[in-house]
Amino acid sequence: xxxxxxxxxxxxxxxxxxxxxxxxxxxxxxxxxxxxxxxxxxxxxxxxxxxxxxxxxxxxxxxxxxxxxxxxxxxxxxxxxxxxxxxxxxxxxxxxxxxxxxxxxxxxxxxxxxxxxxxxxxxxxxxxxxxxxxxxxxxxxxxxxxxxxxxxxxxxxxxxxxxxxxxxxxxxxxxxxxxxxxxxxxxxxxxxxxxxxxxxxxxxxxxxxxxxxxxxxxxxxxxxxxxxxxxxxx
Numbered sequence: 648x649x650x651x652x653x654x655x656x657x658x659x660x661x662x663x664x665x666x667x668x669x670x671x672x673x674x675x676x677x678x679x680x681x682x683x684x685x686x687x688x689x690x691x692x693x694x695x696x697x698x699x700x701x702x703x704x705x706x707x708x709x710x711x712x713x714x715x716x717x718x719x720x721x722x723x724x725x726x727x728x729x730x731x732x733x734x735x736x737x738x739x740x741x742x743x744x745x746x747x748x749x750x751x752x753x754x755x756x757x758x759x760x761x762x763x764x765x766x767x768x769x770x771x772x773x774x775x776x777x778x779x780x781x782x783x784x785x786x787x788x789x790x791x792x793x794x795x796x797x798x799x800x801x802x803x804x805x806x807x808x809x810x811x812x813x814x815x816x817x818x819x820x821x822x823x824x825x826x827x828x829x830x831x832x833x834x835x836x837x838x839x840x841x842x843x844x845x846x847x848x849x850x851x852x853x854x855x856x857x858x859x860x861x862x863x864x865x866x867x868x869x870x871x872x873x874x875x876x877x878x879x880x881x
Contacts, residue, residue: 649848649881650823651796652761653814655832656772656781658855660757661788662749665857671747679736683728693721701775702807710774710801737780745787753871754788758795760878761831767796767821771814771830773837774804796821808834809841818845829881831874835859839866850877 654660657668673694677687685693697714704713715726762768772781778800782792792798797820799813806813818825825846832838833852836859842849843866851868867877 648764648827649766649829650827651767651769651818651821651829652878652881653769653771653817653828653830653842653847654758654761655830655834655838655852656770656784658833658857659831659838659852660751660754660790661784662751662855663747664855668744668747672741672744675740675744676733676736679740680729680732683732685722685724685729689722693718696721698775701801704805704807704810706805706812709803709805710807711777714775714801734777734779737777737783741780741783748784748787751788751871753875755790755794757831757871757875757878758790760875760881762794763878763881766881767823768794769817769821770795770798771808771817771832772799773808774799774801774813775807776801778802808837809844811841811845814842814845814847833857835864836862839864850874 657663658665673691677690680690681687697717700713700717701710704710715730719726758768770781781798781800785791797817806816815825818828829848829850830838830842831850831852833855834857835851839849839851840859840862849866851864852871852874853868854870
């Protein structure tokens with residue numbers, strides 16, 4: 648009996664081409680931060696430097712702290728001012744990044760099915776965004792924090808996908824063992840490889856699949872409609 652279902656967000660519950668989405672919203676973020684004294688290209692590159700360091704986080708600090716240390720190192724600027732402007736962007740202007748995604752009226756149904764029988768439902772989206780950005784993206788598919796037991800974000804988490812410790816830390820926080828959990832995602836490396844190495848069962852959603860040259864998935868998979876049938880059968 649499975650006691651918890653973990654959902655990825657980008658490309659899984661929320662339809663998107665991740666490269667187009669990143670390009671679009673980072674251009675918006677650079678426009679917000681550049682008046683503080685950095686070129687837009689420098690800002691975008693500093694974000695990628697921060698993401699790279701968050702991926703290497705060994706649990707010694709939150710992803711937020713790792714990100715802003717990387718920002719300061721890359722730009723030579725203090726985070727002061729930039730952090731406040733970044734928070735304001737994710738609370739407000741980031742909402743317009745919905746234009747780089749698509750609708751998914753089935754997302755709410757999938758989450759409701761996952762919670763049948765009292766199962767815990769987790770939004771296991773890579774915690775490289777603030778909580779506000781996670782909630783905003785959820786709102787685009789008619790979901791909210793109330794639909795989940797836990798939502799991972801860069802303020803609270805100290806690991807990222809595909810590190811198995813990311814999945815194990817979620818299991819510890821919600822009080823379930825890995826073999827009692829299912830991870831649902833579209834990224835073969837970050838979702839299927841990381842979660843299966845942590846001992847979770849997995850389902851690969853193929854609509855916006857991201858392949859991996861490090862791992863090959865041969866387990867359950869299908870489009871979003873087939874995911875619903877899988878969840879009904881749990």
